Amino acid sequence: MTVNQKSEAAPRATSVAAKLLVGAALVAFATTGGYLIHQQQAQAKETNASTPATEAKRVSVVVAATIVRDFERAILVQGNVQTKEFAMVSPRIGGTLEAIYVDEGDAVVAGQTKLFQTDAVSLERNLQIKEQATIVAQCASREAAASLDKVTVDLHKAELDYNRFKRLYDQNAVTADAFEQQQSRYQQLQAARKLGEAQVELNVAKQTQSKAELEIARKELDDATIYAPISGKISQRLGEPGEMGSPGQPVLRIDDTSLVEIAAFLPAQYYGEVVSGQTPMKVQVSGIDLGRQIITYKSPTIHPKLRTFEVKCLLKDPPAGIAPGAMAQITVVFETRRGLGVPSSSLQSRAGGTVVFVIQNGVARQEAVTTGIEADGWTEILQGQVKENDPVVTLGQNMLNQGAAVQVQQEEK
Secondary structure, three states: HHHHHHHHHHHHHHHHHHHHHHHHHHHHHHHHHHHHHHHHHHHHHHHHHHEEEEEEHHEOOOOOOOOOEEEEEEEEEEEEEEEEOOEOOOOOOOOOEEEHHHOOEEEOOOOEEEEEOOOOOOOOOHHHHHHHHHHHHHHHHHHHHHHHHHHHHHHHHHHHHHHHHHHHHOOOOOOOOHHHHHHHHHHHHHHHHHHHHHHHHHHHHHHHHHHHHHHHHHHHHHHHHEEEEOOOEEEOOOOOOEEEEEOOOOOOOOOOOOOEEEEEEEEEHHHHHHOOOOOOEEEEEEEEEEEEOOEHHHHHHHOOOOOOOEEEEEOOOOOOOOOOOEEEEEEEEEEEEEEEEEEEEHOOEEEOOEEEEEOOOOOOEEEEEEEEEEOOOOOOOOOOOOOOOEEEEEEEEOOOOOEEEEEEEOOOO
């Protein structure tokens, strides 16, 4: 019986010892785990304490420096090049175009270059006829004058006979019939002299008329050959030999390419700002920069439907490559002034106003500004706490607020 009691107590003691051992292990594990967690938290706090918050939250931005530059309030339009002087040359008299002496592209000189000829043969014949008619009129005039001289001589003799017969008739020395015959002859010759004088006057008038017709015929013959009215180049040939020509129907067009105009149309709202002889315009034609020109013409009226008006500037002796009909890029400048400018991409609209972000010591400073003229990607600053050479944010400002820490990745040039 004693042996059995000892054997039952041994397993019980072993079970209690095992339980105590497991409990001790759990306590040790919990203690160690808590210590490790505490150590990690402490290290994290030390790390956070050693690293500033600004380093962890910096915003990458691109900046550019503000500059002082010229600003122009202007409008860009397209225009065209046209000749200041040109001539549409037509015949002075109607007839067949016998010859055209020039072609398109030929240079001509005013009053010297022969252009074309109209029906000269018939005009030459007409001139010959008028010359003969003038000769005939001159002969008729001389004949009338000679006749008048003869009548005058006869009238003088008749007057002497009449006076002598009158004295004899008064003395009853001749019959009444003899006196009346002398009286009749005297009166007839008086009438003949008047007729002779009238014929002389008529022939003088005919001679004058004939001379005028001769001058007209000579002028028409001269007009049959047309010379260049202006110097320039033939730009169009509108007729050919053998065709009928008539006054008012152009045969050739001449353009004076030594003096051209740059013309454009502007919106009516700018009419009051353009002053002829003062307002400048910058011109480019076919890639050639013509620089600043002065407006020399402003239309006196505004087109009632298109609401535009025309402006022009004169260009003397244009460089090679600029021809009438070419398109021109025109910038009409209304106002020029010098001021502080920022890249237009740096501007933002916030809270109903315009702001820029200026970088100072790695921190973004939001500045409200009032803007002016915008040109060539730059905007004039009229008011605001922005100075020359201040770095303003041009990319990344959407992520910024007042006082935000920034990191400049790239600075625009």
